Structure formats: C-alpha cells, structure tokens
Amino acid sequence: MEYQPVSRKLILGRYIxxxxxxxxxxxxxxxxxxxxxxxxxxxxxxxxxxxxxxxxLIPVQVGATGWREDERELVISKGRMWHSLVVIPYNRIQYVDISRGPIATKLGYADVQVHTAAVVDSTIPGVPLEQAEHLRARFSQRLS
Structure with a gap:
C-alpha cells in the first residue's frame, strides 16, 4: 500500500x-x-x-512524512536520515485529536494526534483539514 503524503502547504507553514x-x-x-x-x-x-x-531540510522532512491505513492498523512514517515507523493497531487507539495553530488554519491543514496507552510520537503533521476530519471520524467509528 502507498503512504498518503502530508500537505505540501506544511512546507510554507514551517518556513513561516x-x-x-x-x-x-x-x-x-x-x-x-x-x-x-x-x-x-x-x-x-x-x-x-x-x-x-x-x-x-524542511521540504525533505515534509516529503518523507506520510501515513497509511491497513485493515488492522495505522502506520505513520517520518524521516529519511532518522527514519521512524510507528505502527498503531486500531484496538490500541484511545482517542484522536486534531489541532491547528493560526498558520495551519490560514493554510488549511491540521495535525492529527492518535493517543494510545503507550508514549510514542503518533502525530501526523500537515494533514489537509477535510482529510483530518475524515481520519478522526473513521478512527472514532473503529473505536465504537
């Protein structure tokens, strides 16, 4: 499966x-x-x-960040030199947050943070706002 890339607007947001x-x-x-x-x-x-x-560095970092959804888990991939791959089984997700500051609001993206009992960096930065809301809704459905 292919990774969903984050919004390229995240580059401009980080530059600002x-x-x-x-x-x-x-x-x-x-x-x-x-x-x-x-x-x-x-x-x-x-x-x-x-x-x-x-x-x-910023465009390289943004280009190396993405996520994919499998039948049983969410996979978040970040980084090229220091690559991190976080695999979160859906049954471990407790809740999902969407956050955005003034720059992200203006540029139309948000950060999606998936909370689990484990302390891991499970944030997907720079997700287009509409897609972030769909992600939260899908994860919340799986939690029910």
Whole structure:
C-alpha cells in the first residue's frame, strides 16, 4: 500500500514559523553586534548557515512524512536520515485529536494526534483539514 503524503502547504507553514524566530534572533544579534561587540557578527553567520540548512531540510522532512491505513492498523512514517515507523493497531487507539495553530488554519491543514496507552510520537503533521476530519471520524467509528 502507498503512504498518503502530508500537505505540501506544511512546507510554507514551517518556513513561516522558523522565519519569525530567525528574524527575531537576527535583530537581537545585530543589535548586540552594534551596541556591544562586533564579534557577534559571527553569531549572525551561524544563524544564516542554520537558516540555509532549514531551507533545505524542511521540504525533505515534509516529503518523507506520510501515513497509511491497513485493515488492522495505522502506520505513520517520518524521516529519511532518522527514519521512524510507528505502527498503531486500531484496538490500541484511545482517542484522536486534531489541532491547528493560526498558520495551519490560514493554510488549511491540521495535525492529527492518535493517543494510545503507550508514549510514542503518533502525530501526523500537515494533514489537509477535510482529510483530518475524515481520519478522526473513521478512527472514532473503529473505536465504537
């Protein structure tokens, strides 16, 4: 079976979230470099390198995230370098949450978190909103 990919809008959402943090850090570093010591410009260089790394990494991470539903279980796959594969039997699911912040709401996606008794990362990020609601409804039906 093929994995369902997450929404490509998740890439833009993560760029916006990381971008806000990086801009605030860049302003703080620039102010420190101008007011105290020019050595802080090295921190700005590190920040620029980190921003470039994230610009490359985010689409790779999003492209490597997906899920599939079998007859008896949900399978969540994440990552390429540090791959994680979470298999959740339907009879172990306790409840399902859908969450979305302001960026996700604007871009039309949500995170689906499947809760079990075990403590595992069972979140599917960036699911299109309509599909997330269908997932929650299907899982809730299986729980009944």
């Amino acid at each position: 979230a990381y971008g806000i943090v990086l801009v605030v850090l860049a302003i703080a570093i620039a102010a420190g470099a101008l007011l105290w010591t020019p050595w802080l410009w090295l921190a700005m260089l590190v920040l620029v390198i980190y921003a470039g790394w994230q610009a490359w």
